[in-house]
Amino acid sequence: MRLSDWDRALLAGTEGSAGQVAMRIVVEMARVAGAAQLIDVTSAHIDGCLYHGQAGLDFAERLVRDGAAVRVPTTLNVASLDLLHPDRFRGDPATAAAARRLMDAYVAMGCRPTWTCAPYQLPERPGLGEHVAWAESNAIVFANSVLGARTARYGDFIDVCAAITGRVPNAGLHLTDRRRGRLVFDVRALPERLVDQDVLYPLLGHLIGARSGRLVPVVDGLPAGVPEDRLKAVGAAAASSGEVGLVHVVGSTPEAPTLAEALQHQPPREVVEVTPAMLRAARDQLTTAGTGPARLVGVNVGTPHFSEAEFGQLVTLLAGRPVHPGVEFYASTGRHVLARIDALGWAASLEAAGVRLVVDTCTYVTSILEHTDGVVMTSSAKWAWYAPGNLGVRVVLGSLRECVESAVEGRVVRDDAPWPQG
């Protein structure tokens, strides 16, 4: 492996022991990935600030004690606590204290306290071809696919090592040929009324993730200019059900103006013709509530964090109606989006209607839900995928409209019209 003078200096410990450990880990990862050299990154997004246990805290506090400071602009992913609404946390106080110490440790290293899984909703975001070190699977797939920035699938620990050293292995999705589309999902057979629905996008993402393995998928046949929130839903779902770090969407993402360019002018390994039946199966797979009667106890939206535009849709769909008293309705978002919807007056009207706004964290990664003994509805494939394991809830995946109607009525309301049987 070719190392720069800077890399060697860090390894030698001339920049302190935190820099030395961080560079050792980056070099070890480069060896695993078979990288010939390290490259510079312009920003980092850190996932390690979500508390998973003592090990993550031990690592962060060890780095702080050893003098760690990030060298590139670094944002922070969701943590375990909503610092603006601390009473939302229902876990034990010891966990809350440890989670808070973890958040403090990352801020002490110079990271920005953004606490969002959607750093791409912040004003400054990386551009086409820019190398970054982002963690959090949905942020990774968004950076690569929608922004055309280049990040490998970083996770806890390597994220902060990259931020401290400013260096990453030249491997994975940093390399042009690894970004070549290999598996085409042709959606031309889908009826227009499905393509028009928001719920199509998380379901399509779920299907893509489950079928892609480590091949880069390409979606072909959607109308050009798919909005960012729909692309976000595709990526988040695909990165949950699979290992997807990049999805080209022909006509919508910057490296896929045409199918040929997404494929880098080579034949695909396979073309999958997506049918309504496949999407219906994805919808059924993301609904663990069964078909029997069950009490609706909650609705969760905003995984990944709700955008301003999505809040606009929520306000419109609620149309001034209150949430049923038997339903806890949570919308998770970042503080920057909260500030915007506050200014628009939406935050106050949503709260008055009974929508609980959650910032800094997300309702499926920490103890926030009051009731987990009934059915919980969500518009997010990622929430539907992880919540049964994390929280022990039964879920129903639905469109945002279905979620809102259910929340108002206090029972699961689904529109099966777009989903004919068989």
Next chain:
Amino acid sequence: MTRPGPRVELQGRALVAGDAAGPALVLEAPLSLWGGMDPHTGRLSDHHHPQLGATITGQVLVMPSGRGSSSSSSVLAEAIRLGTAPLAIVLSEPDEILVLGALVAAYLYGRACPILVLPGGLADAISTGDQVELQGDRVTVVRATAAWPEEAGRPADDA
């Protein structure tokens, strides 16, 4: 291809160096440790996984690859700290997320969880219950029984 004997030697590539020996638990599908394994119990908690409820503690975990969340490194490191981790992990493809968890746990706690890749379907030679030994880049598999057990998806004998 000839039928593997009761003892098989396989050549792999160590991603995290170390020696380990124990019974194999072969996962039928990829697993994201985050959201898929409880580090306090060492059990699979992924409701979409066919082996929901299986315990990985004290086993040599054999799986096609990791999957999904980038937070799996933390879960592996925490499982190693708590002593609920597998003895070692054998993958069919390199997985950097798992390697990180093992590296950090070794750095913080001095405890090893070797990780090794067996490329090209070599890991198919291992079945749940086989005794597996990792030494450097080599894996030795000793069959659980001389005859094929009847149950659970044993591949057809192709001798």
